[in-house]
Amino acid sequence: MKTKRILRNTIGTSLVAIMVAGCAQMPMQQPGQKTGQGAAIGAAAGAILGNIIGKNTKGTLIGATAGAALGGAIGYNLDKQAAEVAKSLETQVNTNPNAEATSDSDIIVTKSDRFVKITFRDAMMFPTNSAQPTSTAQYKIQKLISVLKNYPQTIIQVVGHTDNRGSHSYNQTLSKKRARTVANLIINGGIPNAVYEKGCSFDKPVVPNTTSQNMALNRRVEVYLYPNRNLIVDQCI
Numbered sequence: 001m002k003t004k005r006i007l008r009n010t011i012g013t014s015l016v017a018i019m020v021a022g023c024a025q026m027p028m029q030q031p032g033q034k035t036g037q038g039a040a041i042g043a044a045a046g047a048i049l050g051n052i053i054g055k056n057t058k059g060t061l062i063g064a065t066a067g068a069a070l071g072g073a074i075g076y077n078l079d080k081q082a083a084e085v086a087k088s089l090e091t092q093v094n095t096n097p098n099a100e101a102t103s104d105s106d107i108i109v110t111k112s113d114r115f116v117k118i119t120f121r122d123a124m125m126f127p128t129n130s131a132q133p134t135s136t137a138q139y140k141i142q143k144l145i146s147v148l149k150n151y152p153q154t155i156i157q158v159v160g161h162t163d164n165r166g167s168h169s170y171n172q173t174l175s176k177k178r179a180r181t182v183a184n185l186i187i188n189g190g191i192p193n194a195v196y197e198k199g200c201s202f203d204k205p206v207v208p209n210t211t212s213q214n215m216a217l218n219r220r221v222e223v224y225l226y227p228n229r230n231l232i233v234d235q236c237i
Contacts, residue, residue, distance in 0.1 A: 081151055081225060082111040085118060088143040100206040101217065107140065114231045115224045118144065120182075122219030131177035133185065141182065144223070145189035155226040156195045158183040159235045163215035164202040175199035182221050194229075200236035 086093045086109040099108050099119075106124035110117045125137040133141070148154060160175035160182075176199030183197035202209065205218040226232055 078111060078113070078116060078227065081147070081154070082109060082116045084147045084150070085109055085116060085144060085225070088147045089118070089140055100220070104217075115226045117225075118223040120221045120223070121216070122221075123216060125182075125221055126178060129174070131174065131181050133181060138185065141185045142189065145186060145191060148186070148189075148191050148193060148225075151225070152192050153227075154193055155229055155232060156183075156186060156193050157224040157226065157232060157235065158186070158195065158197040159222045159224065160197075160199045161204060161218060161220050161222070162200075162202050163205070163218045164209040165215070168201050172199055172201035175201050178221055182223065186223075196232075198234075198236060203236050 082093050089107050089109065091105065091107050091109055093109050093111060094103065094105075095110075096102065099110050106121045108119040108121075110119070120137065120140070124140075125133055127134065148156070158179045160177075160179035162171040162175050164171070176197070179197040179199050183195050186193075187195050202218065205214075206220075207214040207217050209215050209218060222235065224232075224235065
């Protein structure tokens, strides 16, 4: 019996690892599909576990049900976090895949199966050619921090972007300063999360820098919330 319990614990631990790895390797999908994907992976892995332990159809079904519940919870956490972030920032989760290019909102909250993303428009965040956030921006960031305190394991990445006026090096410095300023505000909010910052200059516009309206859309700071380090990518590429 003792050997059987050890075997179950070992397999159970391996199952969780398989489920997490599966979630990490899933390709990018449209928003809203995370919970279903997590449940599908959980059900498949749970079925394997149930079959190994129970060696019968009943064991397989029990394992699949339990696995689906756990897998669904992994996906649901991102959905839940996105909803809480949007509510704290007095907006809604935007499900339009082209939200940044089409929305003129000061704050845009989107989500994928890999991260929650908050886009802060430049006009609301910073005075012209400045890295000092406005009082409104500081207030919004504090509201975001209040939600992040509930997710101490979330990895935070802050990324700054500019339009193409001026040299690349000037905009690289400005985008980096703005990202660092926002990152420092988050860090100083007293949360234990790992926080990274990066400046992209004008290397990744959401729309062509052909009009003043388009340039305004490209000037932004993005905050990415990742479930784990394995999902972090270079958002300047």
